[in-house]
Amino acid sequence: MAANSWPEKTRIINTRYPRLDGLAKASGRAKYPSDERPEGTLFGVVLYSLHAHAKIKSLDSSAAEKMPGVKAIEVIAGPGKTVRYHGDDIAVIVAETEEQARDASQAIKIEYEHLPHAATETQAMAENAPKIVNGGNVRKGRAQTTGNPDDGLQKADAVVEGTYFAPVITHVCLEPHGLTARWDDKNHITAWASTQSVMATANELAESNELPVTNVTVLTEVMGGGFGSKFGADIWGTTAARISKKVGGRPVKIFLDRAQEHLAGGNRPSVLAKVKIGGTKDGKITGMIAETFGTGGVARGAQFPLPYVYSLANYKREHADVFVNGGNARAMRAPGHPQGCLVMESAIDDLAAKLGVDPIAIRKANLAPNDFRTPIYLNEMEIGAELIGWKQNYKPRGSQKGVVRRGMGLALHQWGGGGANDKQVSCTIFADGTIELKSATQDIGTAIRTVLAMIAAEVFGLKPTDIKSNIGNSTFPPGQSSGGSTTTPSMSPPCYNACLEARDEFFKKIAPGLPGNPAATDLSLVDGQLLVKGQAAMSFKDACRKIGMNPISVVGKSSQGLASNGVAGVQFVDLSVDTETGVVKLHKIVAVQDSGLIIDKLTWESQVFGGVIGGLNYGLFEERVVDPISGRMLNPDMELYQLAGASDIPEIICHAYEPDDQKKRGVIGIGEPPTIGTAAAIGNAVANAIGVRVPTFPMTPMNILNALAKEGKA
């Protein structure tokens, strides 16, 4: 009954289709969790630490409690507790208006005992650094060794030593973390949450309030961005629910302000890598030794893959997590991979320059011979090189002269993006012709709502707009959390199977009542019509009337053959650098990306553009700036935390690598892969342009001019 392959020829699947929720979003009608204001809503504000490291000696909320409109104050970090980073939670204040809650938060009197802090990696790793966590600020992992790297380096024709760094960056979800929680009665909670997992959020709210999970409904019709940082209720959500109960069930709405969103909403760990890499004239890497560090805040690690993509016979890699008084890292779009990619791709590019080997040739020389990705990389590199104009415009590093120098760079990346096989989608056909899909997954901007409708439309011979694609409700059949680029491959197979089975049952139900007594197998659905033995008999809607009182309802499960795991990806960048100002001007970015069978080519392409722009931001603009003296983040905003605007975006060419053998792989996720290699490719293009490796991301004028100046002195 369950399918093991997608149809050979498709009408809707693998076409460009506008989002089902696109017009609602573009006309301001879509209701986001932060828009919801059920009757009686109270507003909550979080009071957070302005200190990087301090013990709370006393906390007096008595004045605050008496202020107008204040309904509840809950202390998270009370006397005796230590706040460990700028942005760490202290208390939640709930009032009739947000202004009143904010005023009251400022009236809470707190006495601090300031503790020495280590807010930057440099501070934390220093000889006499204050020890800010048990076990020490620097936690070394076990070295991974393969082959004989010292011997490999000995045998090299050239060896390059480099240090590469990229800072912590934050998710900058435009809609902050938060939710509104309401007790519908003594035993039931409804919450409107900005989350990437309605199910995980419901589980957390249920557990923290000692309710059966079936008594909690989390609703996320749409949400304003997660990028990996929103997978639960968080303390802000559980506190909202708890306070709601205290105030008799009135809805309590808590969403972080922009500053705390930067400080405590999650981040991508930094990377510092000291790499020694050597190779022979044919481009083959003979050895690599890498010592890497990174910080994920006060309580998270900073691991990342290295070596990355390439197959090395001899290498040694040691990694150490550095703990700082800073907000904790959360998974961020392809966790670890952008860091690993920029280290590996910078090192291999530097080696190519020293060896005098073409950058594309050195990549080819080090791909794993028997890996399924290798032929994909080779094809994608060829396509990408063509699209960027490599043959015509590439010049070896250091050969450009003049003030404004043009350069090209590339990077290879990889990702998994396979699906879970235990998710479910229900498909119900009603007598009035309505077809409804239901699942407890959520559309975070990745278009799963539309993808599911497209699959159903394909099966039922309808348009996607004819389908009710109902998601974002934690009480629906178990759906995939939106992470890991696993949503589309997890949800598409059960959706397809549910629709196929529902259609079969539909035919079996109505066939006996049709004139001529056709068999169920004589029926088909095409272009909104029911066909009997290939002849249009009536509209699909009219045929549904024959269903009768009981809708046809099927819960579909996953099956083999419809989804796969493992993608490659190659990106090229063409840019110019003004060596007097250090300003980078991007000319063109080419992204060649495979991801199996693409369901909606329009929204898939948007994900690729979006990923590239995310990588562009990582490569050129954004960084968390921390003041060593105060230990505070200096740019928890959207002015000094720099993100690209419309004028910063170059021509981006997105090429879907989708030959037939890729389509046969079935559905693979796309959300993360396209953001991995962009920063690395930008770094390489800058080095190519100016003849000098800029070891520090982002490629800001300051970092570029510093690198040029250093080289001038050398």
Place this chain on the structure above:
Amino acid sequence: MRENDPNLNSSRRDFLRGSSVAAASAVLSQSAQAGMEEIAAAEALAQQEPAVAAGTVKVSLQVNGKPMTTEIEPRSTLLDVLRHRLDVTGPKRVCDRASCGACTVIVDGKSVYSCTTLAIAAQGKEIRTLESFDTGPNSVPHAFHQNDGLMCGYCTPGFVTACQALLEKNPNPTLEEVRKGLDGNICRCGTYVGVVKAALEAAKAIKV
């Protein structure tokens, strides 16, 4: 007129001490007339007694063609009043500091950041949010939809509103003018490619 002022090349201290910096910039700007009008308006305003608002005040706002009344604190922003009192949730709050454009609203024909506009200052003005825009086949929202100029959609109201305001002022923008016109809006999902395509297509489609 200051062009004939023999002290035009005087010291910077003198310049700053001058009666009106606006006058100097107006002379230097392309529209001297507009500059003179601005000075006159500023001087007239300075002559009026300042209005003092404290406690809570009743505000009447003309939003999307409808009169809306509510009681707020004088410091409440137009954005917060729209979202938290009047159920006009199209414009979004993202930075709350006039840096990202998600709160863009059109007031008397100009696109403004409603997060740094006081609600009381918006009284007597025509306030438009995207909920009032045409959504038909020749509209800005339609173009955004068809060109996938949105993903999570949280920045979208700001972009759509800024685009609408841009096209009302400049019905035939070049690619450069579209980019510059939308530079006051930030998108984290990275929908700029679709947004710019949408803006250019909307310009063609709208018969303004």
